[in-house]
Amino acid sequence: MTSAPLVSICIPTFNNATMVADALASALAQNHAPLEILVLDNHSSDDTPEVIRRVAGNDPRVRSVRHPANVGMAGNFNQALALSTGALVLILCADDLIAPRCASVLAAALTAEPSAVMAACGRQLIDGQLQPKKVERPRNQRETVEGSALTLECFARGNIIGEPSAVMFRRSAAERGFREEYHQLLDMEMWFHLLSQGNAVFVPDVLSSIRRHSGQWSNTNMLSGRVMTDKRALFRDFALRLGPRLSVRQKLQWDARMASSVERTRRAQGSTPEDVNEVFHPFAFRVFRGLATAAYAATALVAGPRA
Numbered sequence: 417m418t419s420a421p422l423v424s425i426c427i428p429t430f431n432n433a434t435m436v437a438d439a440l441a442s443a444l445a446q447n448h449a450p451l452e453i454l455v456l457d458n459h460s461s462d463d464t465p466e467v468i469r470r471v472a473g474n475d476p477r478v479r480s481v482r483h484p485a486n487v488g489m490a491g492n493f494n495q496a497l498a499l500s501t502g503a504l505v506l507i508l509c510a511d512d513l514i515a516p517r518c519a520s521v522l523a524a525a526l527t528a529e530p531s532a533v534m535a536a537c538g539r540q541l542i543d544g545q546l547q548p549k550k551v552e553r554p555r556n557q558r559e560t561v562e563g564s565a566l567t568l569e570c571f572a573r574g575n576i577i578g579e580p581s582a583v584m585f586r587r588s589a590a591e592r593g594f595r596e597e598y599h600q601l602l603d604m605e606m607w608f609h610l611l612s613q614g615n616a617v618f619v620p621d622v623l624s625s626i627r628r629h630s631g632q633w634s635n636t637n638m639l640s641g642r643v644m645t646d647k648r649a650l651f652r653d654f655a656l657r658l659g660p661r662l663s664v665r666q667k668l669q670w671d672a673r674m675a676s677s678v679e680r681t682r683r684a685q686g687s688t689p690e691d692v693n694e695v696f697h698p699f700a701f702r703v704f705r706g707l708a709t710a711a712y713a714a715t716a717l718v719a720g721p722r723a
Contacts, residue, residue, distance in 0.1 A: 421527060422450045423519045424502030424587070428492040429510035430458035433467050435627065436510040438546070440471045443508055444478070448519035454500050457482040458492045490596040493580075497590055505587045511627045512581035513546075518623035522584035525617040529560055533614035534585040534607065536578045538622040549628070554578060555618040563611035564661070571650075571658055572666035574673060575604045577616065582624035589613045601646040608654065644681045644692075647674060651694035659696070667696035675704035679712055 425443045429436045436455075443453045455468050455478065465482060472478040481499060483492070496507055504523050508514060518537065525535040538553035554576050555561075570576055577583060580603050589610050594602045610616075651670075659667075674695055695701040 420449065420520075421504050421523055422452065422502040423448055423504045423506065423523050423584070424496075424500035425451065425453045425506050425508050425514075425519060426493075426496035426500055427453065427455045427508045427510055428458065428489070428496055429455065429460065429464055429468075430486065430489075430492070431460045431462045431464060432510035433460070433463040436464055437467050437471045438513050439508055439510050440468065440478075442513040442515070444471070444475060445516045446514070446519045447516050448523055451477055451519060452500065452502055453478045454496060455480045456492050456495050456499070458488075459483050459486045488596060490594040490598065490602050493602070494593040494596075497587060497593060500587065503587060504584050505590065506584045507580040509579065509581050512579070513625040513627075514581060515623040515625075517621070519584070521619055521621060521623060525558075525619055526584060526586065529615070529617050531615045532560060532617045533563070533589040533610045534577075534583055535617040535619060536583045537619045537624055539578055539582040539624040539626050540622050542625050542627050544627065546625070546627070548625075551622055552578070553618075553620050553622070554616075556620055558620060559618045561616050561618060563613070563615050566616055567608050567611045567654075568658060568661055568666060570604060570607065571654060572662065572669040575601075575607070577604075577607050578624070579603065579626050581626060583607070585610055586614075598646050598649065599642040601643075601650055605650065605653070641681055641685060644677055647677055648692065648694045655694070655696070662696075668700055671695045671697055671701045672704045675701055676708045678705055679708040683712060 427439055427443060440455065457464055457468065459482065468480050472480065487495065493507060497505065504526060506519065506522065522535040522537060526532055536554050538551060540548050541550040541552065542548055590606065592609060594606050598605050674692060678692055
C-alpha cells in the first residue's frame with residue numbers, strides 16, 4: 417500500500433485578525449495525515465499573531481513564521497513554497513476555509529493520477545458572515561484535463577480552476593515560484609506554469625469556501641488598476657505562445673472579458689484607462705466595450721443613486 421504524501425497547508429496572512437482564526441481552525445480539522453500547517457504572517461500590525469497562537473495552541477502540526485518586514489503577497493506565497501516540506505501544497509488564503517476532507521481528497525486525486533501536477537475542487541462562495549451565496553465547480557464530474565487544453569480554456573474564459581484555497585499542487589512543479597510582478601492574477605499565471613508541466617484533476621466535491629468581503633485584496637487591486645495591469649501582462653506573456661492554438665471564439669472571449677475589465681476599471685477609478693492594445697480583434701473589442709458600458713449604465717440606473 418502506498419503511504420499518503422505529506423501535505424503542507426500554507427496560510428499566508430496580513431492584518432487578517434478577524435478571519436484567520438476560521439482559516440486556521442479549518443486546517444486543523446483536516447483528516448489527512450501526515451500534515452503540516454505553515455502560517456506566514458506578513459508583518460501584520462493588528463492582533464493576527466495573538467490569534468494564531470490562541471487557535472494553534474500546542475498542536476505540533478502548526479509552524480508559525482512572522483516576517484520582519486512585509487514581503488508582498490507574491491513574496492509571502494513564495495516563502496510558503498520555500499519553507500514548506502510537503503510533497504503537496506495547498507495555499508489557504510486567510511479569509512477562506514476548507515472542509516475537513518479537502519486535503520485528503522485532493523491528495524488522493526493527485527496520488528491516483530501521476531500525470532497531474534494540480535488538483536482542484538468545487539468551492540462555495542460565501543459572504544463576510546460565512547453565508548453561502550453560490551457554488552462554482554471547474555467540472556460537474558471528476559475529470560483529468562490535459563494541461564495545454566486547460567490553459568487555452570482559462571486564458572479565454574478566466575480562472576475556471578479556482579482560487580488558491582481550492583487547489584492543491586505538487587511543490588516540485590512550483591519551484592520557480594510565483595511571479596512578483598503579478599498581483600491579482602498571480603495564481604492564474606502560476607496555474608499556467610504548472611499546466612505546462614502536466615495535467616489537472618478536477619474533483620466536483622465542494623471542499624473549499626471562498627469568502628467575498630469588502631476588505632479583500634481584489635477590491636484594492638481593482639481600485640488601483642492592478643487588475644488591468646495584470647491582464648495586460650498576461651496577454652503579453654501568453655498570447656503569442658497560445659494564439660495559434662486559440663479558436664476564433666476563444667479570442668473573442670478574451671476580447672469581451674478585456675472590454676468588461678476596462679469598463680469596471682473606469683467605474684472604479686472614475687477615469688478611462690489608457691489605450692488597451694492587448695486584444696486580438698480591435699474592432700470587436702470596441703463593440704464589446706460599448707456593450708459593457710451600456711450594461712453597467714443600465715445596472716446603475718436600475719440600482720438608483722447611492723445614499
